[in-house]
Amino acid sequence: MSLVVEGLSKNYSKNLVALNTISFSAKKGECIGIVGESGSGKSTLGKVLVGLENYKEGTITYNGAPVVPTKRSRLREYRKNVQMIFQDSSSSLNPKLPVWESVLEPLDNFKECSPAFLEGQNLSRKETAEQLLIMVGLDKELAGRYPEELSGGQKQRVSIARALSIEPSLLICDEPTASLDVTVQVQILNLLKDFQKKMDMTILFISHDIRAVTFLCEQIIVLKNGTIQDQFGINELYHKSRHPYTKALIEAASIQ
Amino acid sequence: MDTVLTKSTALVRNPNMLGGIILAVFLAGVMFLGGALVPYDPFKIDMGNRLQEASTLHWLGTDQLGRDIFSRIVFGAKLTIGLGMLAIFMAVCIGVPIGLISGYIGGRMDAFFMRIIDGILTFPDFILAIAIAGILGPSLTNIVIAIVLVRWIVYARVVRGLVLSEKEKEYVLVSKTSFSSPIKTIRLHLLPHVMPDIIVMAAIDVGKVILLISALSYIGLGAQPPIPEWGAMLNDGQGYFQVKPSLMVYPGLAIMVTVLCCNLLGDGLKSHFDIRKGRQEL
Numbered sequence: 292m293s294l295v296v297e298g299l300s301k302n303y304s305k306n307l308v309a310l311n312t313i314s315f316s317a318k319k320g321e322c323i324g325i326v327g328e329s330g331s332g333k334s335t336l337g338k339v340l341v342g343l344e345n346y347k348e349g350t351i352t353y354n355g356a357p358v359v360p361t362k363r364s365r366l367r368e369y370r371k372n373v374q375m376i377f378q379d380s381s382s383s384l385n386p387k388l389p390v391w392e393s394v395l396e397p398l399d400n401f402k403e404c405s406p407a408f409l410e411g412q413n414l415s416r417k418e419t420a421e422q423l424l425i426m427v428g429l430d431k432e433l434a435g436r437y438p439e440e441l442s443g444g445q446k447q448r449v450s451i452a453r454a455l456s457i458e459p460s461l462l463i464c465d466e467p468t469a470s471l472d473v474t475v476q477v478q479i480l481n482l483l484k485d486f487q488k489k490m491d492m493t494i495l496f497i498s499h500d501i502r503a504v505t506f507l508c509e510q511i512i513v514l515k516n517g518t519i520q521d522q523f524g525i526n527e528l529y530h531k532s533r534h535p536y537t538k539a540l541i542e543a544a545s546i547q
Numbered sequence: 548m549d550t551v552l553t554k555s556t557a558l559v560r561n562p563n564m565l566g567g568i569i570l571a572v573f574l575a576g577v578m579f580l581g582g583a584l585v586p587y588d589p590f591k592i593d594m595g596n597r598l599q600e601a602s603t604l605h606w607l608g609t610d611q612l613g614r615d616i617f618s619r620i621v622f623g624a625k626l627t628i629g630l631g632m633l634a635i636f637m638a639v640c641i642g643v644p645i646g647l648i649s650g651y652i653g654g655r656m657d658a659f660f661m662r663i664i665d666g667i668l669t670f671p672d673f674i675l676a677i678a679i680a681g682i683l684g685p686s687l688t689n690i691v692i693a694i695v696l697v698r699w700i701v702y703a704r705v706v707r708g709l710v711l712s713e714k715e716k717e718y719v720l721v722s723k724t725s726f727s728s729p730i731k732t733i734r735l736h737l738l739p740h741v742m743p744d745i746i747v748m749a750a751i752d753v754g755k756v757i758l759l760i761s762a763l764s765y766i767g768l769g770a771q772p773p774i775p776e777w778g779a780m781l782n783d784g785q786g787y788f789q790v791k792p793s794l795m796v797y798p799g800l801a802i803m804v805t806v807l808c809c810n811l812l813g814d815g816l817k818s819h820f821d822i823r824k825g826r827q828e829l
């Protein structure tokens with residue numbers, strides 16, 4: 292599994308450059324962090340990669356084939372392999388559906404999937420959903436509740452369970468911890484780290500918080516105004532050749 | 548059990564809803580049982596008994612052809628209310644799917660429907676209904692067709708607007724990245740989202756449409772004599788208004804009560820859904 296992005300550019304309008312000639316690559320099992328201030332184009336990059344936004348220039352290939360194929364059978368394969376978790380835990384679940392219905396949506400569309408958490412058992416839909424909740428450390432009693440009856444951290448765990456249910460090989464996380472308080476952030480990050488090891492999946496972790504990124508990722512990309520400012524391995528974090536902007540981000544994080 | 552209890556207490560605290568439900572039960576009773584209970588044949592002409600005052604024999608008196616007014620109003624309830632509901636039901640069935648698809652899929656499909664809608668909207672709906680009824684010829688069926696042709700647009704527009712703001716929400720995006728088909732996303736997420744607003748709108752609209760049908764019948768484009776549709780009864784009575792105002796007063800009251808019922812129900816449902824929404828946003 293490999294993701295290669297080359298010369299990717301995207302404009303929302305003529306003079307709003309959201310992404311400017313972005314290039315990077317990710318190998319199987321790697322965790323890449325993308326940091327940058329608000330408005331730097333992080334979410335845009337994530338959305339382009341899952342095909343929620345289109346792009347004009349550049350190439351993205353996944354396993355050697357161009358990303359977000361238009362042919363339906365190829366698209367299906369792509370969707371099965373690439374999942375995304377969003378920033379806002381409050382709107383990532385349908386308020387009108389009980390949790391267990393929400394969490395099953397991807398698995399319902401990929402019935403042939405027999406993910407490891409099922410252990411080959413033949414469970415009813417509701418039991419499958421409960422099993423998924425247990426997998427992310429939630430009580431199975433939560434299955435019948437509505438999103439309004441869950442805490443932010445619980446909702447984010449449900450979103451993670453939903454994304455991981457079909458065992459994607461690439462998971463894009465767009466600030467999954469931004470709306471949570473610090474202790475819950477750590478729990479969620481640990482959860483993601485566990486699954487990354489267990490499933491050997493690639494994670495693209497987007498955050499404005501460089502501490503969260505250093506906790507999870509081996510490779511870090513610093514984005515500003517849609518351009519890559521700096522790109523380095525985690526062990527070079529405090530190297531003197533770091534870009535001044537990166538240094539500023541690190542400093543800002545350590546003051547907090 | 549618990550939810551049934553909270554639901555019923557919530558109802559009592561909502562006087563609009565309570566009033567609306569009481570009136571609706573009463574009107575439904577009249578619609579479904581009235582036909583069997585009325586004392587006279589609403590079509591039976593009895594020239595010896597014209598323009599009688601209210602009495603124990605004829606509770607609301609008789610009209611210019613000696614027909615029992617009470618029987619005619621009760622018989623007309625089924626027709627007037629039923630047609631109003633039918634027209635709105637059909638408008639919802641056309642407008643809601645178009646609004647959902649147009650809003651969610653967007654692109655050329657959206658541009659196409661919006662072109663049609665903007666075109667039709669340049670005319671006030673009463674004028675348009677008159678024009679359509681005029682072209683198709685005066686009859687109740689044609690009035691209903693005319694109203695459906697005009698009203699679906701309102702639903703399509705409202706639904707489209709709701710969908711446009713909701714489809715950027717993350718759970719809808721997740722639905723898409725989960726490889727759900729547009730139809731599935733619409734059915735699972737967007738339709739339940741627009742449903743409360745549609746129910747409120749439809750409840751109020753039934754009242755409006757009953758008024759519209761009656762108005763069109765009153766000016767002679769709708770129900771034709773001797774059909775006891777309430778608007779047509781107003782039309783029938785207008786020549787005798789000086790001698791016997793009750794010929795117009797009773798059908799008018801019937802229309803008023805029905806429209807009131809629809810408005811109360813609509814407002815009651817609206818605050819009911821708003822409270823639920825408020826709870827969700829807490």
Ligand SMILES: Nc1ncnc2c1ncn2[C@@H]1O[C@H](COP(=O)(O)OP(=O)(O)OP(=O)(O)O)[C@@H](O)[C@H]1O
Pocket residue numbers: 303304307309327328329330331332333334335336499
């Ligand atoms: N749908 C859109 N239409 C037009 N412009 C957009 C759209 N989405 C984002 N932008 C713009 O593109 C730029 C990058 O936005 P993006 O959402 O990718 O930033 P971000 O790095 O994720 O910020 P944050 O940390 O606040 O989430 C911003 O200037 C934003 O205003």
Ligand SMILES: [Mg+2]
Pocket residue numbers: 333334335378465466
């Ligand atoms: Mg963002």
